Structure formats: C-alpha cells, structure tokens
Amino acid sequence: MSTIQPETSLSNHLHDERAIPTEPMVDGTSVPPGEASADFLQLLTPDGHRTPNADYDPWVADVDVASLVRLYEDHVVVRRIDTEAMHLQRQGQLGLWAPLLGQEAAQIGSARSLRSDDFVFSSYRENAVAYCRGVDFTDLMRVWRGNSHSGWDPYEINMAIPSVIIGTQALHATGYAMGCQFDGGDQVAIAYFGDGATSQGDISEAMVFAARFQAPVVFFCQNNQWAISEPVERQARIAIANRAPGFGIPSIRVDGNDVLAVMAVTRRAIERARTGGGPTFIEAVTYRMGPHTTSDDPTRYRNKEELDEWSVKDPIKRLEAHLSSMGALTDEVRAEVQAKADSVAAEVRAGTLGLTDPESLSIFDHVLSTESSWLERQKSQYSAYLDMFEGGAR
Amino acid sequence: MTQLTLSKAINAGLRRALEVDEKVVLMGEDIGKLGGVFRVTDGLQADFGPNRVIDAPLAESGMLGTAIGLAYRGYRPVVEIQFDGFIFPAFNQIITQISKMHARTRGAVKLPITIRVPFGGGIGSVEHHSESPEAYFAHTPGLRVVSCSNSQDAYTMIQQAIASDDPVLFFEPKRRYWSKGEVDQLAETEQPSMERAQVVNSGTDVTLVTYGPLVMTAKDAALAAADDGVSVEVIDLRSLSPIDFDTVAASVRKTGRLVITHEAQQFLGLGAEIAASITERCFDYLEAAPARVTGFDVPYPAAKLEEHYLPNLDRMLDAVDRVLGRRNSLSDWSHAS
Ligand SMILES: Cc1ncc(C[n+]2csc(CCOP(=O)(O)OP(=O)(O)O)c2C)c(N)n1
Numbered sequence: 001m002s003t004i005q006p007e008t009s010l011s012n013h014l015h016d017e018r019a020i021p022t023e024p025m026v027d028g029t030s031v032p033p034g035e036a037s038a039d040f041l042q043l044l045t046p047d048g049h050r051t052p053n054a055d056y057d058p059w060v061a062d063v064d065v066a067s068l069v070r071l072y073e074d075h076v077v078v079r080r081i082d083t084e085a086m087h088l089q090r091q092g093q094l095g096l097w098a099p100l101l102g103q104e105a106a107q108i109g110s111a112r113s114l115r116s117d118d119f120v121f122s123s124y125r126e127n128a129v130a131y132c133r134g135v136d137f138t139d140l141m142r143v144w145r146g147n148s149h150s151g152w153d154p155y156e157i158n159m160a161i162p163s164v165i166i167g168t169q170a171l172h173a174t175g176y177a178m179g180c181q182f183d184g185g186d187q188v189a190i191a192y193f194g195d196g197a198t199s200q201g202d203i204s205e206a207m208v209f210a211a212r213f214q215a216p217v218v219f220f221c222q223n224n225q226w227a228i229s230e231p232v233e234r235q236a237r238i239a240i241a242n243r244a245p246g247f248g249i250p251s252i253r254v255d256g257n258d259v260l261a262v263m264a265v266t267r268r269a270i271e272r273a274r275t276g277g278g279p280t281f282i283e284a285v286t287y288r289m290g291p292h293t294t295s296d297d298p299t300r301y302r303n304k305e306e307l308d309e310w311s312v313k314d315p316i317k318r319l320e321a322h323l324s325s326m327g328a329l330t331d332e333v334r335a336e337v338q339a340k341a342d343s344v345a346a347e348v349r350a351g352t353l354g355l356t357d358p359e360s361l362s363i364f365d366h367v368l369s370t371e372s373s374w375l376e377r378q379k380s381q382y383s384a385y386l387d388m389f390e391g392g393a394r
Numbered sequence: 395m396t397q398l399t400l401s402k403a404i405n406a407g408l409r410r411a412l413e414v415d416e417k418v419v420l421m422g423e424d425i426g427k428l429g430g431v432f433r434v435t436d437g438l439q440a441d442f443g444p445n446r447v448i449d450a451p452l453a454e455s456g457m458l459g460t461a462i463g464l465a466y467r468g469y470r471p472v473v474e475i476q477f478d479g480f481i482f483p484a485f486n487q488i489i490t491q492i493s494k495m496h497a498r499t500r501g502a503v504k505l506p507i508t509i510r511v512p513f514g515g516g517i518g519s520v521e522h523h524s525e526s527p528e529a530y531f532a533h534t535p536g537l538r539v540v541s542c543s544n545s546q547d548a549y550t551m552i553q554q555a556i557a558s559d560d561p562v563l564f565f566e567p568k569r570r571y572w573s574k575g576e577v578d579q580l581a582e583t584e585q586p587s588m589e590r591a592q593v594v595n596s597g598t599d600v601t602l603v604t605y606g607p608l609v610m611t612a613k614d615a616a617l618a619a620a621d622d623g624v625s626v627e628v629i630d631l632r633s634l635s636p637i638d639f640d641t642v643a644a645s646v647r648k649t650g651r652l653v654i655t656h657e658a659q660q661f662l663g664l665g666a667e668i669a670a671s672i673t674e675r676c677f678d679y680l681e682a683a684p685a686r687v688t689g690f691d692v693p694y695p696a697a698k699l700e701e702h703y704l705p706n707l708d709r710m711l712d713a714v715d716r717v718l719g720r721r722n723s724l725s726d727w728s729h730a731s
C-alpha cells in the first residue's frame with residue numbers, strides 16, 4: 001500500500017468521479033439494479049483474463065503473484081469454513097448459519113485492503129471479513145450455536161459485533177469515522193451491508209451524516225441480488241450505486257466476484273477517507289449462491305438457470321484461471337491451500353463441538369455496568385427455584 | 395369444522411378478508427412468492443396478485459408510513475413485521491402517527507391498519523427473533539393490541555382486527571404456528587369479539603391469566619395442578635389493550651388468588667398492570683398477593699439459555715403453590731436487601 005500515492009485534491013471535488021470518463025461510474029438511470037455485466041469495474045474477467053485499467057491498475061500494482069496466491073488461499077479457506085458450517089448446522093451442531101458462498105471476493109478484497117487499526121461494522125454474513133480480521137472461528141460459532149450473543153471483543157480485532165437489525169451498522173460506522181475525524185486519528189471505518197439494507201432509512205441517514213461531516217467512512221454494499229426472497233428490483237429501480245452521488249458521496253460499481261477490482265476500489269476509497277477526502281460508496285455486484293440462511297428454501301423463489309449463470313462468474317474459478325494463466329497454480333500450491341483449508345475446517349469443527357454450554361444464571365450478567373438490587377433479587381429467586389430440582393436444573 | 399394449524403388458520407382468515415373487502419391489502423417483507431418466512435401468507439399473492447399482496451422494500455418505517463397514506467386513501471393495510479425484534483424501525487410511525495391520528499383529527503381520520511407480529515421465543519432462534527414487545531404498544535393510547543392462542547381465534551381474530559376501524563397490533567405466537575386446532579370457518583360473527591377475554595379452563599382455587607404462546611402451557615399447568623387437587627382457572631386475555639378486566643375480576647372474586655404469566659420482561663409488563671388493577675378492584679377478595687411468572691428483566695438470552703428465561707409449567711405451578719401458601723421455591727428464600 002505504501003507505494004500507492006493518494007490522488008490529489010479529491011477532497012475538493014466531490015463529484016469528480018463522474019467527470020472521469022474511464023471511471024465506470026454508474027451514470028444516469030439506465031442501469032437496472034440487478035445488471036451484472038455492464039457499467040462496473042472489472043480487472044479479472046470470469047475466465048481469468050486481466051483487463052488493464054489506467055485508473056485502477058496503480059491501486060493494485062503491488063499485488064504480485066505471491067499476494068494473489070495468498071488471496072486465493074483466503075478464498076478457499078473461507079469457502080471451506082462455510083461448507084463446514086453448513087454441515088455443522090445440518091448435523092444439529094449450529095442453530096443457524098448464513099452462508100457467504102459466492103461472495104468471497106467481495107469480502108476478502110475489501111477486508112484485505114484495511115489496516116488492522118481501521119474499524120469494521122458488519123452484518124451477519126461477513127464471515128470472510130471476520131476471517132481476515134483474525135477472528136477465532138470458535139468464537140464466531142459460539143453465536144450461531146446459540147451460546148451467546150457475541151463472539152469476540154470488538155476492540156481486540158477492530159471489528160464490531162455483527163448487526164442483525166438491517167442497516168443499523170452503517171450509522172455506527174459513520175459515527176466511528178466522525179470520531180476518528182474529531183480526534184485526529186487517521187483510521188477509517190467501513191460499513192458492510194446488503195442490497196436489501198439500502199432500503200432502510202438508516203442507510204440514507206448514514207449517507208447524510210457521512211457527507212455532512214465528510215467522515216472517513218467507506219460504505220461497502222454487497223449487492224448479492226437477493227434480500228431473502230426479494231430480488232434487488234424490489235428495492236431499487238436503478239443501480240444502487242447511483243444513489244450516493246445524490247447525497248454528495250462519490251460511488252462506484254465494481255464486479256464483486258473479482259477480488260482484484262474489489263481491492264482496487266476499496267483501497268482507493270480508504271485512501272480517500274484517510275487523507276481527508278470523505279466517504280465513498282462501493283456497490284460490489286455479486287451473488288448469494290446459497291440459501292439466505294439454513295432456514296431458507298430458495299427453490300420457492302428463484303430458478304436454477306440463474307444459479308448456473310452466476311456459477312460461471314464464481315470468484316474462486318476466476319482466480320484459479322488467472323493464476324493458471326500465469327503458471328502459478330501448481331499442484332503443489334493447490335495441495336498446500338487445500339491442506340490449510342482442511343485443517344482450518346477441522347479446527348472449526350473441533351472448536352464448535354468443544355464449546356461448553358453457558359451457565360444458566362449468566363442470563364443476569366452485564367445488563368448494566370453495575371449490579372442492581374432489583375435484578376439481584378430476581379437472580380437470587382431464580383437460583384432458589386433451580387435449587388428445588390434434584391441434581392440441579394442448571 | 396376443519397383441523398388447521400395456527401398459521402394456516404391466519405392464512406385462511408387473511409384470504410377471507412381479501413375476498414370480502416377489496417380495500418384490504420397485505421404488505422410485508424418476503425410475503426409474496428415465499429409466503430413469508432413462516433408461510434402465513436402462502437399462496438395469497440398467487441391468488442390475489444402482487445398489488446394486493448405486496449413484497450415491500452426492506453423498510454419497516456416505510457411500510458407503516460405508507461400504510462398510513464393508504465389508509466387515508468380508504469385502504470385497509472395489513473402489514474407483516476417479519477419478527478418481533480424488527481418492529482422498532484417502525485416504532486416512530488406507530489407511536490407518533492398511527493396511534494394518535496384518530497384523536498388528533500377528532501375522529502375524522504380512521505387508520506384501520508393491522509400490524510401482524512410473530513412474537514415470543516422458544517424456537518431456538520438468534521437475537522431479535524424471540525422478543526415480546528407488546529407492552530410498548532399496550533402502553534400507548536390509541537392502539538388496540540391483541541394476541542391469539544389457538545387456531546379458531548387466529549382465524550376469527552385476524553378478520554376482526556382487519557375489520558376494526560382502529561389500528562390493531564396483532565401478536566401471533568410464533569412457536570404455536572404449527573399447533574393444530576378445530577376451526578369453524580363459517581361462524582366468525584358468532585365467535586366472541588377479540589375484545590373479550592375467555593375462560594379456557596374453569597377452576598375455583600387460583601386464577602391464572604395469560605395470553606398468546608403461554609395459554610397452552612397454562613392449560614397444561616392447570617391439568618397438572620388438578621392431579622394435585624388444585625383447581626386452576628385459566629384465562630386467555632386475547633385483548634391486551636384494552637384489557638377485559640371484568641372477566642378477570644369476576645374470576646378473582648371467585649378464586650381469591652391471581653397469577654399472571656407472560657414471556658415479556660416483568661418490569662412494567664402486562665402483569666404489573668393486571669396485578670395493580672385487580673388489586674384495586676378486588677382487594678377485599680384477595681387471599682394472597684398476586685404473583686407474576688414472566689421473563690426476567692434481562693435482554694432475551696441466546697438460544698441455549700432461553701429455557702432459563704421463559705416461563706414454563708413448573709414455574710407456573712410454583713407460583714400457584716406460592717399464592718396458595720403451599721411449600722414453594724421461596725419458602726426458605728431470604729434476601730439480604
Ligand atoms: C430491521 C430488519 N428487518 C427485517 C429483517 C429480516 N431480514 C434479515 S436478513 C433480510 C434480508 C437482507 O437482505 P440484504 O440486505 O440484501 O442482505 P443479504 O442477506 O442478502 O446479505 C431480512 C429482511 C431484519 N433482520 N432486520
């Protein structure tokens with residue numbers, strides 16, 4: 001990253017993204033919200049060809065073959081964890097799982113662009129982001145197993161606990177970024193949310209605040225085409241990225257299944273935020289290949305043809321094709337990456353199965369920062385109630 | 395008479411409402427092709443079209459705000475909130491606009507909006523999916539709040555809610571969606587009004603008041619108590635605002651003992667209001683202080699701990715023992731403060 005210089009005077013030209021002709025800005029009202037082939041930045045075609053781009057190539061100039069292999073490993077590992085989690089859920093070991101299948105590049109490309117002291121605010125599907133932040137997956141599984149409401153200490157990895165209430169976290173990220181600005185820190189905040197989330201007032205309000213304060217925040221929208229059973233057309237008439245300029249926030253649409261393009265746009269947005277240029281809105285066009293969660297039955301609302309169409313654009317296939325074309329995907333690399341993925345998955349499984357059930361009276365913990373006699377009384381009475389049962393009902 | 399699950403009974407009631415009044419429109423997230431995450435609206439969009447069964451953008455404030463405009467225009471919107479915990483983005487529209495409109499306009503504007511909310515826990519779900527927010531709404535004048543507990547009531551009460559000229563919060567006991575019951579589909583006008591509480595088990599020793607998901611548990615508790623020689627009268631409130639206090643008071647005058655149970659937190663919950671009101675009305679009849687069996691005053695816990703939060707049959711029986719002065723969990727309990 002250090003080799004890349006921030007562009008000059010961006011902060012003074014809020015709308016200059018529209019002025020750069022090569023920038024695949026969404027322009028006007030012609031792009032439907034689900035359109036996934038036109039008007040976005042792509043550096044790697046689905047069959048792995050590297051397409052040059054004068055504006056964005058400099059932003060990934062340092063990504064050499066070794067870095068690409070590391071990114072490839074990230075992809076394979078998080079997909080392997082995702083598969084393992086699906087199995088664990090089917091086997092009754094997790095209450096629920098929200099798979100990220102198909103969205104690996106969007107999450108990895110953006111998360112690997114962050115500095116460790118930047119701060120992430122996410123939704124429930126950002127498991128690859130969590131992986132990149134260094135989350136211990138046993139902690140993550142704790143939540144999906146139903147043991148607790150949070151898995152990690154946000155300050156340890158600079159990632160907030162995920163927000164299930166759609167859209168809320170975009171405001172949190174904006175406020176965090178305002179704080180960075182107020183106290184002179186050069187950290188940035190990033191908010192992850194989905195296409196459906198953009199309908200919530202909180203997302204619009206976050207953009208109002210971010211623009212008003214020129215806060216160092218990146219809005220990262222994964223348009224995976226679906227909000228449970230509702231296609232993105234139920235949320236928007238034109239491309240989602242097109243909304244942000246109305247708030248005074250530059251935006252860009254990127255191929256979310258192309259890790260290199262995602263990295264390029266995210267790095268640029270982060271650099272802009274870090275150097276006083278204010279917020280950026282990124283729409284990563286991708287696809288939710290799996291069900292919404294393990295409770296969902298997508299056969300009720302979408303057809304196989306759509307899946308087939310998108311599997312051609314798979315982020316891992318594309319990276320493999322690209323690495324192969326450079327002669328970098330040797331059998332040895334494949335085997336190493338697979339071995340790593342398998343061992344991480346085994347760790348995740350063992351960690352999940354090894355989780356001990358939470359202690360019954362812990363429901364009374366941490367409600368306020370100090371104890372209250374009211375709650376102490378309830379706890380004490382419930383404890384007396386549990387004592388009635390032989391062997392203890394706890 | 396047909397056997398229907400509670401969710402299918404609501405579905406049948408919604409279908410009927412759509413048939414009899416063309417101004418009825420359904421709005422919600424994923425209620426179209428998917429039929430809602432609980433399939434309560436299954437098949438309705440296919441039969442009534444996407445303009446009457448509307449997959450709304452993902453915005454609760456948007457849904458309730460536009461429902462107000464639709465109601466102004468003469469429609470009867472029925473809005474589905476996907477899970478209890480997701481109603482709060484719409485709280486502003488419900489509290490500051492919907493609840494007050496009739497009084498503000500001195501009756502000129504009626505907002506016959508029905509807000510369907512699957513509520514309560516016991517399904518092992520993740521956070522915000524198991525809550526019981528009814529007290530917030532019952533606390534607010536200008537809203538009707540009801541909850542059904544069985545298939546027959548589900549079928550009739552949803553139609554009564556939609557037909558009501560007032561805004562109605564319709565709380566559906568999600569863990570009972572799959573419980574079956576007899577439904578008489580022809581006689582909904584013969585059915586008791588949703589405003590009336592119902593005695594669902596007659597008894598003479600203790601009055602046990604509840605609603606929604608715990609009615610079934612309370613009836614089981616009454617059966618268990620009967621084995622023990624204790625006669626428990628169970629009342630299904632059905633309407634949480636206004637509350638049919640006459641029915642509760644009549645029962646307490648008979649039994650002299652009152653236990654209230656709900657999943658919602660205790661503090662300022664329905665139990666507090668019922669205990670206070672009944673004490674005011676029936677003080678001379680009470681043989682013991684009213685007892686509450688409720689969720690604790692903590693955030694709804696993670697799935698593995700919800701059994702420790704939720705009232706169950708044993709906790710109900712323990713409270714029954716308490717008001718009867720029988721040995722119970724607090725017999726030897728003493729607290730420092
Ligand atoms: C306020 C609120 N309303 C509804 C829901 C239920 N819900 C959970 S996920 C979801 C769809 C979200 O779609 P999107 O924002 O596109 O994210 P994705 O699931 O596709 O990652 C809905 C409606 C919720 N969690 N919060």
Ligand SMILES: [Mg+2]
Binds near residue numbers: 223226227228
């Ligand atoms: Mg989506």
